[in-house]
Amino acid sequence: MIGIATLLAYALLAIGGFCAVVGAIGLMRFPNYFVRLHAATVAVIGGSVIPLLGLAIYSLSIPAGWDERALYFSNALIIAALIVLTSPVGTHAMARAAHRAGVPVEPKVCDKLEEASR
């Protein structure tokens, strides 16, 4: 007999694995750096935060004591919150720094930052 919480955790883990593979394929195949940032966001938020939420739900039903379950649950939630808070800041800083350092925007359609900083 499988519980409803375990089923929800498995669904979240499956969504997370799908998002991780899709983001990694996008990061392999996309043409330039600023397009690859979108795929990296899919890989980080979809592929790492959603499995961590699923693992937090899963850890409430493992055969262990309540203290050990609470340890796994709280640590998974803390790591998910850390990744959600710190990943956009790092990505934004890297995008700005890469544009300033002269990383080429190869199939260029529109570049407002270059026009503004000229």
Added chain:
Amino acid sequence: MMLAYFAIPLVAAILMLMYRAVAGPTIPDRVLAIDASTSLLCALMVLFAIMYGVYLLLVVAVALALLSYIGTLVLAKYLEGRSVGE
């Protein structure tokens, strides 16, 4: 245990990101690939901690998430102004 099958797409994604980290044409590509694979490694470490009952891996995952953030910010600062710590 069914939890082990969910480690397979995470490991496949980390391997594909390692390709981009090795073959990336510019430095920001490598930094981006390392950052994304570190976040995926955090989820993988929590999965292994729950699977094997080794709760010391949770501490490693927290430290890895924070170190990835610090490293990305330091490298962004280095690329932007070529000077760290002003």
